[in-house]
Amino acid sequence: MLLNFTKMHGLGNDFMVVDGITQRVRLTTEQIGELSDRHTGVGFDQLLLVEPPRHPDMDFRYRIFNADGSEVENCGNGARCFARFVRDKQLTRKRTLNVETAGGPLTLIVTQNQQVRVDMGSPRFAPDSLPFIADEDALVHTLALPATTAGLTQVDVSVVSMGNPHAVLLVDDVEQAPVEALGPVLESHERFPRRVNVGFMQIKNRSRIDLRVFERGTGETRACGTGACAAVASGIRRGLLDTRTKVRLPGGTLTIEWSGHPDESLFMTGPVATVFEGRIELE
Numbered sequence: 001m002l003l004n005f006t007k008m009h010g011l012g013n014d015f016m017v018v019d020g021i022t023q024r025v026r027l028t029t030e031q032i033g034e035l036s037d038r039h040t041g042v043g044f045d046q047l048l049l050v051e052p053p054r055h056p057d058m059d060f061r062y063r064i065f066n067a068d069g070s071e072v073e074n075c076g077n078g079a080r081c082f083a084r085f086v087r088d089k090q091l092t093r094k095r096t097l098n099v100e101t102a103g104g105p106l107t108l109i110v111t112q113n114q115q116v117r118v119d120m121g122s123p124r125f126a127p128d129s130l131p132f133i134a135d136e137d138a139l140v141h142t143l144a145l146p147a148t149t150a151g152l153t154q155v156d157v158s159v160v161s162m163g164n165p166h167a168v169l170l171v172d173d174v175e176q177a178p179v180e181a182l183g184p185v186l187e188s189h190e191r192f193p194r195r196v197n198v199g200f201m202q203i204k205n206r207s208r209i210d211l212r213v214f215e216r217g218t219g220e221t222r223a224c225g226t227g228a229c230a231a232v233a234s235g236i237r238r239g240l241l242d243t244r245t246k247v248r249l250p251g252g253t254l255t256i257e258w259s260g261h262p263d264e265s266l267f268m269t270g271p272v273a274t275v276f277e278g279r280i281e282l283e
């Protein structure tokens with residue numbers, strides 16, 4: 001099978017974007033894992049597959065696969081790249097797109113300055129929305145670690161669903177945060193039955209944070225859109241952040257806005273980049 005694709009990124013969180021509308025695409029989990037390899041494949045954090053919508057009032061469906069081949073519910077940086085992709089490929093001329101994802105509907109707006117603003121829906125904190133095993137909802141949950149990690153036997157996390165699951169830790173300095181040691185341990189912690197993305201948040205002031213994210217199924221990325229949303233949502237809920245917060249990630253900055261009302265949408269705005277067009281022959 002000859003597969004055309006476009007390599008894109010959002011603040012260095014990189015994607016192989018595949019048009020599954022004008023070409024017939026059948027990819028196995030194993031093939032996606034092979035394609036994600038940065039030495040023997042295309043190399044990416046996630047693969048995004050664009051498909052026709054299932055519902056008549058939606059414009060597209062797009063599916064998200066991590067580097068390990070796992071299919072997931074949402075991808076913030078990917079949503080922005082998707083919006084640019086379908087317009088660049090003339091699959092639509094609309095600037096406001098209604099899109100189906102496994103995590104629910106998204107509305108994407110391509111702004112005049114070529115940034116993309118995404119209505120990410122409402123953050124959810126109830127443990128079963130992630131899922132996270134806990135007796136009740138709480139601002140912060142204490143997780144016992146299976147073994148002493150980075151000198152810790154337990155950590156406090158806030159849990160947030162942006163369609164996909166996130167655990168957010170407060171740290172004094174993201175540069176010194178034990179991302180490599182603690183990320184994998186929390187990603188696969190037993191209280192997250194479907195694993196979890198792990199955010200390390202340093203609050204600079206009430207409208208600015210630094211963030212690093214160890215992503216489920218991929219590892220640390222240069223940026224994580226849903227991770228930025230989850231971190232700010234948890235900070236606003238805890239009374240630590242304002243309703244419009246800049247998130248500085250290793251790959252650059254996103255703007256997150258949320259009123260703090262549980263039934264109101266959170267918005268993410270940020271850049272998109274196209275790197276190259278490619279074609280690959282698959283068995």
Ligand SMILES: N[C@H](CCC[C@H](N)C(=O)O)C(=O)O
Nearest residue numbers: 075076077164215216225226
């Ligand atoms: N690793 C995530 C999916 C990609 C999210 C991230 N790349 C973003 O921009 O939101 C998960 O397993 O839920």
